[in-house]
Amino acid sequence: MHFMLQEIQEQPMVVERILQESPRIRRLARRIRRRDPWFVVMAARGTSDNAALYGKYLFETLLGLPVSLAAPSVITLYSSRLRLQKSLVLGISQSGESLDIVEFLRAARRLGALTVAITNHERSTLARNAHEVLLCHAGEERSIAATKTYMGQLTVLAFLAATWGELGDLERELQNLPRALEEVLKRKEEIAERVSRYRYMGECIVSARGYNYATAKEAALKLKETCYVLAEALSSADLLHGPIAIVERDFPVFLFAPTGKAYGHLLELTERLVAQGAEVVVFSDAQEILKKGTVPIPVPVSVPEEVTPHVLIIPAQLFAYHLALAKGLDPDHPRGLRKITRTL
Amino acid sequence: MHFMLQEIQEQPMVVERILQESPRIRRLARRIRRRDPWFVVMAARGTSDNAALYGKYLFETLLGLPVSLAAPSVITLYSSRLRLQKSLVLGISQSGESLDIVEFLRAARRLGALTVAITNHERSTLARNAHEVLLCHAGEERSIAATKTYMGQLTVLAFLAATWGELGDLERELQNLPRALEEVLKRKEEIAERVSRYRYMGECIVSARGYNYATAKEAALKLKETCYVLAEALSSADLLHGPIAIVERDFPVFLFAPTGKAYGHLLELTERLVAQGAEVVVFSDAQEILKKGTVPIPVPVSVPEEVTPHVLIIPAQLFAYHLALAKGLDPDHPRGLRKITRTL
Numbered sequence: 127m128h129f130m131l132q133e134i135q136e137q138p139m140v141v142e143r144i145l146q147e148s149p150r151i152r153r154l155a156r157r158i159r160r161r162d163p164w165f166v167v168m169a170a171r172g173t174s175d176n177a178a179l180y181g182k183y184l185f186e187t188l189l190g191l192p193v194s195l196a197a198p199s200v201i202t203l204y205s206s207r208l209r210l211q212k213s214l215v216l217g218i219s220q221s222g223e224s225l226d227i228v229e230f231l232r233a234a235r236r237l238g239a240l241t242v243a244i245t246n247h248e249r250s251t252l253a254r255n256a257h258e259v260l261l262c263h264a265g266e267e268r269s270i271a272a273t274k275t276y277m278g279q280l281t282v283l284a285f286l287a288a289t290w291g292e293l294g295d296l297e298r299e300l301q302n303l304p305r306a307l308e309e310v311l312k313r314k315e316e317i318a319e320r321v322s323r324y325r326y327m328g329e330c331i332v333s334a335r336g337y338n339y340a341t342a343k344e345a346a347l348k349l350k351e352t353c354y355v356l357a358e359a360l361s362s363a364d365l366l367h368g369p370i371a372i373v374e375r376d377f378p379v380f381l382f383a384p385t386g387k388a389y390g391h392l393l394e395l396t397e398r399l400v401a402q403g404a405e406v407v408v409f410s411d412a413q414e415i416l417k418k419g420t421v422p423i424p425v426p427v428s429v430p431e432e433v434t435p436h437v438l439i440i441p442a443q444l445f446a447y448h449l450a451l452a453k454g455l456d457p458d459h460p461r462g463l464r465k466i467t468r469t470l
Numbered sequence: 471m472h473f474m475l476q477e478i479q480e481q482p483m484v485v486e487r488i489l490q491e492s493p494r495i496r497r498l499a500r501r502i503r504r505r506d507p508w509f510v511v512m513a514a515r516g517t518s519d520n521a522a523l524y525g526k527y528l529f530e531t532l533l534g535l536p537v538s539l540a541a542p543s544v545i546t547l548y549s550s551r552l553r554l555q556k557s558l559v560l561g562i563s564q565s566g567e568s569l570d571i572v573e574f575l576r577a578a579r580r581l582g583a584l585t586v587a588i589t590n591h592e593r594s595t596l597a598r599n600a601h602e603v604l605l606c607h608a609g610e611e612r613s614i615a616a617t618k619t620y621m622g623q624l625t626v627l628a629f630l631a632a633t634w635g636e637l638g639d640l641e642r643e644l645q646n647l648p649r650a651l652e653e654v655l656k657r658k659e660e661i662a663e664r665v666s667r668y669r670y671m672g673e674c675i676v677s678a679r680g681y682n683y684a685t686a687k688e689a690a691l692k693l694k695e696t697c698y699v700l701a702e703a704l705s706s707a708d709l710l711h712g713p714i715a716i717v718e719r720d721f722p723v724f725l726f727a728p729t730g731k732a733y734g735h736l737l738e739l740t741e742r743l744v745a746q747g748a749e750v751v752v753f754s755d756a757q758e759i760l761k762k763g764t765v766p767i768p769v770p771v772s773v774p775e776e777v778t779p780h781v782l783i784i785p786a787q788l789f790a791y792h793l794a795l796a797k798g799l800d801p802d803h804p805r806g807l808r809k810i811t812r813t814l
Contacts, residue, residue, distance in 0.1 A: 164556055165509050167536060172711030183541060187548040192511060192557065194538035197527060199680045199707070203731040204531040212508055212556075213536065226707065271712075329673050329700045336543045347712050354716045356673045358702045363543070363570060367516030368615075368695045371804040387547040460715040 130269035130352070130457045134443050135311060137277040138304040141436070143263035144281045145301060148289075151282070154242065154258050155289035161240050163214040169196035169230040170218035173272040173344060174244075177279035178218055180340035180435050184283060188432065189291045198226040201233045211238035219243075220267065220275040222250020231255055244282050246275050260286065269458045271351045273443050276344060277307075280436050299433050306433075309426045310440045317444040320423065321452050329356040330378040333365050333395070335388035341435045342382055345442035352450040352457040362388075362395050375403035381419070382438050383410045386431030393418065409441055474613035474696070474801045478787050479655060481621040482648040485780075487607035488625045489645060492633075495626070498586065498602050499633035505584050507558040513540035513574040514562035517616040517688060518588075521623035522562055524684035524779050528627060532776065533635045542570040545577045555582035563587075564611060564619040566594020575599055588626050590619050604630065613802045615695045617787050620688060621651075624780050643777050650777075653770045654784045661788040664767065665796050673700040674722040677709050677739070679732035685779045686726055689786035696794040696801040706732075706739045719747035725763070726782050727754045730775030737762065753785055 144151075166185055168178035175195070182193040196215075200206045202225075217231035222245035232255050235241045243256035246264050253259045262278025281300065288296040330349070334342040339361045346359035360369055362381075373379060379399055383392035389412065396418045399406050408419030416422035423445075427437050450457035488495075510529055512522035519539070526537040540559075544550045546569075561575035566589035576599050579585045587600035590608050597603045606622025625644065632640040674693070678686040686703040693701035704713055706725075717723060723743055727736035733756065740762045743750050752763030760766035767789075771781050794801040 164553065165536065165538070171708060175708070175711075183544060183548075186541065186544040186552060187550045190551045190553045192509065192538050192552055192554065194509070194536050197530065197680075197683075197705075199705075199732065200527060200530040203680050203735075204527075206531045207534050208530060208536055209508065209534045210536065331700075336541075336547050339541075351712045351715050354718070356675075356700055356702060356716055358700060361543075364515060364519070367519075368691050368804075371695050372698045372700055374698070374805075388543065391547075460712075461718075463712065463715055 128269070128447070128458050130271055130273060130447050133267060133269050133274045134440065134447065136265070136274050137440065138307040138311070140262070140264045140274050140278045141281050141304045141307065144278060144285060147261065147263060148285065151260060151285050152289045154260065155286060157258070158214060158240065158290055161214070163191070163240065164212040165192045165194065166214045166216065167194045167196050167210065167234065168216045168218060169198055169227050171224055171227060173276050173347060174218040174220060174279060176340050176344040176347065177276055177283065179343060180280055180337065181216070181283040183337045183340070184287050184432060188287050188293060188296070196230055198230045202226045202229045208234070208237055210234050213239045215239040215241045217241065217243050217252050217256060218279055219252050220246050220262070220272055222247045222252035228252050228255060244279055246278065270460055270463050271348055271457060276439065277436060284433065296432065299429055303429065303433060303436055306428050306437055307440060309428065310437055313426070313441070314444050317423070317441055318448045320421065321445060321448040324378070324449055325452050327355055327378055330380060331365065331369070331373065332357050332359045332380045333362045334382040335362045335391050337432055337435050338382040338384065338388065338438060341438045341442060344439055345380065345382070345446070348443060348446035349449070351460045351463065352446045353453055353455065362392055365395070373399060373402055373404045376405055378405045378407065380407045381409065383408055383412070383415050384427045384431065384434040384438060385412050386434065389415070409438055472613070472791070472802050474615055474617060474791050477611060477613050477618045478784065478791065480609070480618050481784065482651040482655070484606070484608045484618050484622045485625050485648045485651065488622060488629060491605065491607060492629065495604060495629050496633045498604065499630060501602070502558060502584065502634055505558070507535070507584065508556040509536045509538065510558045510560065511538045511540050511554065511578065511583070512560045512562060513542055513571050515568055515571060517620050517691060518562040518564060518623060520684050520688040520691065521620055521627065523687060524624055524681065525560070525627040527681045527684070528631050528776060532631050532637060532640070540574055542574045546570045546573045552581055554578050557583045559583040559585045561585065561587050561596050561600060562623055563596050564590050564606070564616055566591045566596035572596050572599060588623055590622065614804055614808070615692055615801060620783065621780060628777065640776065643773055647773065647777060647780055650772050650781055651784060653772065654781055657770070657785070658788050661767070661785055662792045664765065665789060665792040668722070668793055669796050671699055671722055674724060675709065675713070675717065676701050676703045676724045677706045678726040679706045679735050681776055681779055682726040682728065682732065682782060685782045685786060688783055689724065689726070689790070692787055692790035693793070695804045696790045697797055697799065706736055709739070717743060717746055717748045720749055722749045722751065724751045725753065727752055727756070727759050728771045728775065728778040728782060729756050730778065733759070753782055
């Protein structure tokens with residue numbers, strides 16, 4: 127079995143392990159509450175940056191804390207002295223060895239921020255340079271395309287928000303998450319059967335709104351890395367501001383549209399895209415939008431909207447995995463990539 | 471003549487008009503300094519959001535102020551009560567009628583932020599809802615693909631940074647900008663001659679680092695809107711974190727690489743991409759990288775790095791314009807788009 131498939135299937139276990147580590151996250155949440163930051167900065171690249179995007183929606187919506195996604199070059203190239211004394215800075219990196227993320231976190235600490243590393247490697251450079259470390263508990267990730275560490279990052283961020291904001295409901299939902307993920311994994315054969323139609327797809331758009339914008343970005347990244355498909359992720363609002371011009375007859379658009387606050391907007395978009403002749407592949411639990419799309423991918427979603435990105439990324443990962451196989455590619459070894467990317 | 475070409479050529483004049491309006495910007499800068507915000511939030515969509523991205527690099531690097539690019543749905547869909555009392559919130563919209571940007575700014579004002587509208591329309595809903603208004607002075611923009619209003623937004627942001635931070639050098643550079651833009655416009659025939667090679671290009675990557683990441687995003691958006699090319703913009707660092715897997719022999723990558731702090735990184739990237747067999751189209755003033763790329767587009771750049779986005783966007787706009795013509799399309803009327811996009 128490929129590492130990628132194996133690691134996709136390990137994801138419920140990763141969530142379990144993070145829930146067991148809850149005392150450490152609770153302690154950090156108390157420290158953050160005492161510190162009372164005015165805003166949060168998250169520094170990350172690639173898959174970790176997609177997790178950070180989820181974190182932005184989560185912290186802004188549930189905690190009311192403005193979140194800035196860092197442009198690391200502001201520090202690493204332009205040597206800015208950012209005013210970060212009132213901030214919490216999260217550095218997110220699977221390996222903990224992304225040079226620019228390490229450098230950003232180090233500078234943030236010098237500039238007075240409270241710094242936290244979210245990483246899969248306790249002894250990494252990032253972990254050693256942060257005030258606090260939250261681990262993804264994913265075990266070694268051997269596929270180059272990250273899957274289970276993304277789940278770990280999402281879960282750490284959600285659990286941190288739940289304890290920081292004393293959101294009991296969210297905490298309980300996270301306890302149910304491993305079972306919800308198992309439910310989705312049971313459908314993996316259905317996904318495998320769907321991909322052959324896209325054997326010769328060279329480009330597509332991936333879209334969503336709100337919390338699942340992160341899902342769209344991460345799904346697009348998996349399609350790029352493992353299938354060499356030029357998949358562009360756009361929030362459905364941004365899609366309407368210009369890029370929709372490229373959508374013509376047969377153009378494939380993948381949409382993540384679970385029940386929730388973003389649903390109505392995505393339903394309208396689906397109608398418009400289908401009317402333009404696009405091929406709309408809909409991942410959802412809602413019958414109405416599944417029927418309106420060109421190709422429905424029903425996903426059992428038994429969690430509230432803020433936790434749906436954990437659930438919806440699984441069919442997307444499986445889709446990328448099986449499509450890579452259908453295209454005759456090795457999903458574990460994308461050309462030109464190594465596990466740790468060192469950019470400054 | 472198409473509106474788009476006419477409006478591209480009006481850009482030096484737009485900058486002139488903004489410089490003449492400097493007392494208004496200076497007054498606002500004083501008000502902001504008294505208020506002493508801890509961070510800045512910029513809310514925008516489409517082209518305006520690309521201007522906001524430039525603003526993020528500019529304010530973070532030159533003023534040390536952390537900038538968050540707003541996810542409007544946090545307010546419009548999820549009704550978050552963002553903690554914005556210590557913030558400056560900029561709403562950027564050409565028309566001033568983007569519903570979600572108006573809604574975000576209104577909420578920010580209720581939540582205690584100092585709010586500023588950057589718009590081309592003084593009587594717009596956005597302008598009427600902000601504490602202060604800065605105008606782009608672009609005159610009516612009749613092409614659907616925005617060009618001169620983008621230049622106006624970049625210039626307003628740069629002039630605001632210069633006066634807020636009392637950066638005399640930057641202010642002087644902006645005085646020279648109209649002449650620098652005229653220099654670039656003189657080369658417009660050279661660009662027109664370059665495009666025929668890309669008559670059948672269906673997809674590409676557009677990349678840069680630092681300040682010109684905004685240029686890459688805006689160039690990609692123009693290619694999407696006017697040429698229906700699936701152009702994905704990626705910072706060169708993000709490109710290395712996964713997406714580089716899709717770059718194979720002949721794959722077109724457009725790079726904006728002026729002399730400056732990001733140059734060394736882009737030179738290395740060019741070497742790597744060319745070694746992979748990619749077609750690298752380089753926009754630069756530096757001979758070395760122009761020689762290393764597959765297709766050089768020399769751009770006379772007589773301004774410091776933080777002002778290069780104003781200069782480099784012009785050959786990109788001209789490229790998109792002429793490529794649309796070569797593809798037999800009408801650049802003024804992209805399919806499926808209207809001038810004002812109303813998303814909530």
